[in-house]
Structure formats: C-alpha cells, structure tokens
Amino acid sequence: MNKLLTALLGLSSGLLVSVLFFSDVGRQNARASTPDGELASAAQKVYVPHGKKDEYYLFSSGGHSGQLFVYGVPSMRQIRIVPVFSQDAATGYGFDDASKKMMGGYTWGDFHHPAISETAGDYDGQFLFANDVANNRIAAVDLSLFHTTDILKMPNMGGPHAAVFVTPNTEYIVAPTRFARPLGDEYAPLDKYKEKYKGVVTMIQFDRAKKKLNLAYQIVLPPWSYDLSDAGKKMSDGWVVMTTYNTEFATTNLEINASQKDRDYIVMVNWKKLEQEVAAGKANTVNGVKMIDPRDVEGAIYAIPVAKSPHGVDVTPDGTRFVASGKLAPLMTVFSFQKAFDAIAKKDFVANEFGIPVLKYESVMEREVDPPGALGPLHTQFDDRGNAFNTMFISSEVVKWKLDTGEVIDRQPVFYSPGHATAAEGDTAAPDGTYLITGNKIAKDSFLGVGPSHPESLDLFDISGDKMQHLMSVPIPPEPHYSQMVKADKIKPKLIYDKDETRPDSVWKADDARIERKGSEVHVYGVAMRSKFIFDAKAERKDSFTVNQGDRVFLHITNIDLDQDITHGLEVMDYNLNFEIQPGQTSTLSFTADKSGVFPIYCTNFCSALHQEMSGHLLVQPK
Numbered sequence: 001m002n003k004l005l006t007a008l009l010g011l012s013s014g015l016l017v018s019v020l021f022f023s024d025v026g027r028q029n030a031r032a033s034t035p036d037g038e039l040a041s042a043a044q045k046v047y048v049p050h051g052k053k054d055e056y057y058l059f060s061s062g063g064h065s066g067q068l069f070v071y072g073v074p075s076m077r078q079i080r081i082v083p084v085f086s087q088d089a090a091t092g093y094g095f096d097d098a099s100k101k102m103m104g105g106y107t108w109g110d111f112h113h114p115a116i117s118e119t120a121g122d123y124d125g126q127f128l129f130a131n132d133v134a135n136n137r138i139a140a141v142d143l144s145l146f147h148t149t150d151i152l153k154m155p156n157m158g159g160p161h162a163a164v165f166v167t168p169n170t171e172y173i174v175a176p177t178r179f180a181r182p183l184g185d186e187y188a189p190l191d192k193y194k195e196k197y198k199g200v201v202t203m204i205q206f207d208r209a210k211k212k213l214n215l216a217y218q219i220v221l222p223p224w225s226y227d228l229s230d231a232g233k234k235m236s237d238g239w240v241v242m243t244t245y246n247t248e249f250a251t252t253n254l255e256i257n258a259s260q261k262d263r264d265y266i267v268m269v270n271w272k273k274l275e276q277e278v279a280a281g282k283a284n285t286v287n288g289v290k291m292i293d294p295r296d297v298e299g300a301i302y303a304i305p306v307a308k309s310p311h312g313v314d315v316t317p318d319g320t321r322f323v324a325s326g327k328l329a330p331l332m333t334v335f336s337f338q339k340a341f342d343a344i345a346k347k348d349f350v351a352n353e354f355g356i357p358v359l360k361y362e363s364v365m366e367r368e369v370d371p372p373g374a375l376g377p378l379h380t381q382f383d384d385r386g387n388a389f390n391t392m393f394i395s396s397e398v399v400k401w402k403l404d405t406g407e408v409i410d411r412q413p414v415f416y417s418p419g420h421a422t423a424a425e426g427d428t429a430a431p432d433g434t435y436l437i438t439g440n441k442i443a444k445d446s447f448l449g450v451g452p453s454h455p456e457s458l459d460l461f462d463i464s465g466d467k468m469q470h471l472m473s474v475p476i477p478p479e480p481h482y483s484q485m486v487k488a489d490k491i492k493p494k495l496i497y498d499k500d501e502t503r504p505d506s507v508w509k510a511d512d513a514r515i516e517r518k519g520s521e522v523h524v525y526g527v528a529m530r531s532k533f534i535f536d537a538k539a540e541r542k543d544s545f546t547v548n549q550g551d552r553v554f555l556h557i558t559n560i561d562l563d564q565d566i567t568h569g570l571e572v573m574d575y576n577l578n579f580e581i582q583p584g585q586t587s588t589l590s591f592t593a594d595k596s597g598v599f600p601i602y603c604t605n606f607c608s609a610l611h612q613e614m615s616g617h618l619l620v621q622p623k
C-alpha cells in the first residue's frame with residue numbers, strides 16, 4: 001500500500017511540475033487521438049524510399065557537443081556529424097596535426113547558430129559558419145567536403161552567443177557577445193561594471209579561395225548582453241539589428257535583476273558606415289584588433305525600446321521589417337525599417353543611453369501580435385506567402401500569423417518547449433514555405449527511455465497549407481539551438497579530394513613510399529590503398545617500420561584510392577591514436593614513440609573484403 005501511495009504521490013507531483021513548467025498537459029492525448037488518415041498522410045510525407053533522396057539538408061547546431069549535425073528533410077534521417085569544435089575519433093578530427101592546430105588547444109566548443117554563406121541574400125551552399133560561445137571562436141565548414149577548414153579565435157569577446165549571422169553577400173560574418181568584459185583582458189571588479197565593462201561585436205571576413213577567416217574590426221558597445229541578431233537586406237542592407245537584455249547592468253542573480261525594466265533595446269548598427277570609418281583610420285587597436293566606437297561616427301548606432309528580455313530579432317524576407325520577441329513578454333513586435341529611418345531623419349529621440357540616441361518605440365513599431373495564452377515567444381521564421389512562424393517556449397507551440405495584419409492563422413503543439421525554429425530557406429530573401437522544424441529543449445516521454453539524460457528533439461511540420469501539419473518528432477543529441485534548411489541541389493559535395501600534386505608530403509605512387517630520418521624525427525611518407533599500407537616501398541616488409549624509443553614520428557599518409565566511398569583509417573595500438581584519410585587526401589599525424597614494444601597498426605574504416613588484412617606494425621626499439 002505504502003509503495004502504491006508513494007508511486008501515486010510521485011506521479012501527481014510529476015504532473016504538477018509538468019503543468020507549472022511546461023503547461024502541455026493534454027498534448028499527449030491530442031496526439032493519440034489524431035485521426036488515422038492524418039497519421040497516414042504524415043507518414044507518407046516523411047517516407048523517402050531507397051534510391052530517392054531528401055529534398056533539403058538540415059544543418060543543425062550540435063550545442064556543447066561542439067559538432068554540426070546534418071539531417072535530410074523530410075525523412076529526418078541523420079546523414080552525418082561534422083566535427084567542428086570537438087575532437088572526433090571517427091574521422092580523426094583533432095588527432096591529425098592540421099585539425100589539432102586549428103582547434104588551438106581546445107577540446108570542445110559550444111556551437112549555437114550555424115549560418116550558410118549567402119549571395120544576394122540567398123544561401124549559396126558553399127560554406128557554413130559556426131560559433132563557439134564558450135571559447136570565443138568562429139569556424140568555417142566547407143560544404144563541398146563537409147570538413148572544417150578554419151577556426152578563428154576572437155580576442156576581446158565575452159561569448160559570441162548572438163552569432164553567427166552573415167550580411168547578404170557574406171561581406172561579414174557577425175558575432176556579438178553575451179557577456180561584457182573589461183577591454184584588453186584587463187582586470188576590473190564587478191563594482192566597476194557600468195564604467196569598465198564593454199560589449200563587443202566582431203566583424204569577420206571570409207576568403208572563399210583560401211577558405212580562411214580574417215578579423216576585420218570590432219565594435220565597442222555598452223555593457224548590455226547581446227542576444228540573437230540579424231542582418232538587414234535589400235532596403236535595409238548595411239544595417240544589423242541586435243537584441244539586448246540586462247540593460248539593468250545586473251552583475252548577480254540575473255534571473256531576477258536582469259528582468260526589472262519593462263523594456264530592453266534593439267540596437268541598430270550601420271556596418272557600411274563603420275567599414276568606411278575603419279578604412280579611413282578612425283579605429284583604435286585593442287589586443288591587435290581594430291576597434292571602433294559607433295558613437296564616434298554620426299548616424300552609425302541607434303537604440304529602439306523592445307519588450308523586455310528579448311531573445312531574438314529576425315528581418316523579414318523583403319528586408320522592410322524586423323520582428324522581435326520578448327521571452328518575458330507574451331508578444332511579438334513588428335518594427336519597420338522605414339519608420340526607423342524616418343524617425344532618425346526627424347531626430348525623433350526620447351532618450352540617450354551611453355551616448356546612443358534612443359528612438360521612440362511608438363515611432364518605429366508597426367504592430368504588436370499577442371495571441372491569447374501564447375507564452376514565451378522566442379524566434380520568428382518566414383514563408384513565401386507573407387506569414388511568420390513563432391516558437392513559444394512556455395506554451396510549447398508554433399504560432400502562424402500574417403505579417404501584414406498580425407492575424408493569427410494557426411497554432412500547433414510542439415513536443416516540447418521549442419527554442420529556435422527553422423523554415424526551409426526561412427531566413428533568406430526567398431523562403432520556400434514547405435517545411436518548418438522546431439528545435440526542442442525537452443523531449444520527456446517522446447522516445448524509449450535512455451536513463452536520466454533524455455535526448456532533445458526536432459519536430460517537423462508541413463507548412464505548405466493554411467494549417468500546419470505535424471509530421472514527426474526525432475531525437476537529437478544535445479543541443480538543438482538554431483538550424484538552417486537548404487535546398488539539396490544547392491550543396492555540391494565532392495566525392496574525392498582534389499589531387500594536389502604540389503604537396504611535398506603527398507605520395508601518389510606506391511613505389512614512392514619512403515621513410516626519411518632527420519635526427520630523432522622519423523617522417524613516414526606512406527600510402528593507404530585497398531587493402532594495404534605501404535610505409536616503405538623498398539623494405540622487406542613494406543607495411544611495418546621501426547623507430548627508436550623517444551623518436552618523434554610523423555605519419556604523412558596519402559589515400560591513393562581515387563574512388564568514391566573508399567575511406568581508410570589508421571590506428572596505432574595502445575598509443576591512443578586514430579585518424580581517417582579520405583580518397584585523394586594526405587593527412588599528417590605526429591606523436592612521440594615513448595613506449596617501446598610492438599604496436600599493431602590497422603585500418604579502422606571498413607574499405608574492402610580484405611579490410612581485416614589491411615594492417616602492419618610499428619616497432620619501437622627500447623633505449
């Protein structure tokens with residue numbers, strides 16, 4: 001009896017917690033009572049038979065896994081995990097010398113918001129950029145190779161959470177900070193927060209030919225916390241809009257102290273103007289980076305009051321308006337760029353904060369949209385028919401409404417607590433209006449249990465009709481922040497690496513495999529091919545080599561199988577080493593042979609019927 005009572009009490013308190021925090025009681029029943037015909041229709045829409053391909057790629061944030069998750073839409077099959085900020089044994093990322101150097105000594109990152117490179121405000125499918133909130137880094141992924149090509153460490157930053165977003169022609173990759181810090185890595189007590197701490201936005205340029213990120217300049221701002229942001233396009237091209245919170249300058253108990261004021265700000269910055277001023281030498285240098293204060297440039301920065309503690313602002317596909325949502329105010333606000341420009345021209349300012357002119361809310365606001373009972377609006381996406389879609393974190397739903405009138409057209413439950421939404425090509429100048437995905441923070445009872453750590457989830461909706469149709473939920477490892485959904489035919493994956501005959505460490509003919517000793521350095525110029533390694537073409541046993549204990553060993557391995565899907569791997573037993581070499585790729589892995597003995601080497605990536613035989617030995621002679 002006691003056990004039963006305890007179980008019932010446990011259940012009821014669990015239910016109470018659900019009601020209080022997620023208010024989604026009854027959604028399970030709603031799902032269970034979906035008519036069979038609708039379920040069959042949903043199943044058909046997501047089924048992609050063998051031989052057919054998905055319509056879209058979904059590039060989804062890997063959060064604190066540091067990686068990029070790649071899905072196919074509408075099947076929602078996970079196709080790939082691309083390592084970006086964290087080591088990955090499966091591909092050798094962070095093990096081989098080049099990627100290890102790129103990671104800069106870090107072993108993880110907190111990847112929040114991917115951004116595909118754009119041309120004329122549209123995804124061009126060439127590169128994807130990502131932020132590491134925890135370690136102030138930005139990465140570039142080559143979408144022809146699905147490989148990270150560069151990582152840039154940004155000085156003077158305090159967590160680029162509101163990153164990354166790109167300007168319409170990828171002139172800049174923009175990264176605003178979440179935490180204000182004293183400039184120049186200086187010490188200043190928290191009591192000096194308002195005077196000494198600064199918010200910083202980093203403007204990064206990308207060299208597509210060299211596949212390299214470059215720090216262009218930084219913008220110094222008041223010590224507010226900058227949250228999600230977007231770039232203007234078309235008539236608003238040249239501007240970025242950023243949400244802020246903690247305009248209270250709280251330095252402790254932010255959950256209370258940063259929510260005191262009814263309004264925070266959207267900051268509008270004119271990056272084209274700042275670019276000219278930086279080129280004209282108007283910037284200072286802090287930690288080796290050009291830094292400009294927009295208050296020194298007339299017409300470069302304005303603030304607009306917004307519903308408190310906003311999480312996001314999104315520019316409409318035509319570039320005329322921006323929609324902001326306050327997570328502590330239950331409404332979405334539509335602002336007009338033209339109204340803002342007119343107010344600026346008339347100097348219709350109501351205040352001045354830190355030397356920044358504050359525009360009058362009523363002068364810039366076009367309308368407020370407040371669906372009854374919809375709580376916690378976070379993020380807005382768009383279709384091609386003038387509709388906006390908002391995730392509601394607290395009431396666990398998506399709300400579809402008309403941009404021009406604010407009329408609410410549909411509301412559908414989400415399972416559960418969605419943060420971001422992603423519409424097909426939804427933040428470009430030309431959204432598709434086909435699918436919408438929500439990145440959900442809570443999955444609770446949606447999937448088979450896997451212990452205390454639950455998966456997060458993605459919900460897929462068909463948004464092609466007036467009403468949204470929930471198609472499926474899929475589990476996803478932590479942590480779904482933002483995603484981007486791009487038409488599959490915009491991505492042009494290469495099947496093999498371009499053969500680079502100029503690389504001095506490549507070996508393209510098996511007969512050229514050789515070992516060169518330089519003092520205590522041993523350079524192995526070897527090949528991997530079906531189904532053997534050749535480290536030294538002239539040796540009796542071509543697949544083995546001997547070094548002295550303490551030698552520094554460099555394995556320069558070229559995969560000479562120039563054929564699709566023939567990836568080789570190479571592990572060195574007991575040395576905690578493994579890496580992959582793709583067809584046509586040369587990769588170098590170096591280590592110190594500090595343990596003497598005999599260490600089998602084998603191919604770790606299944607490559608042929610004789611894959612098991614693809615092996616050799618490292619022999620380390622004792623000192």
Ligand SMILES: [Cu+2]
Pocket residue numbers: 529530531567568569603604605606607608611614
């Ligand atoms: Cu192999």
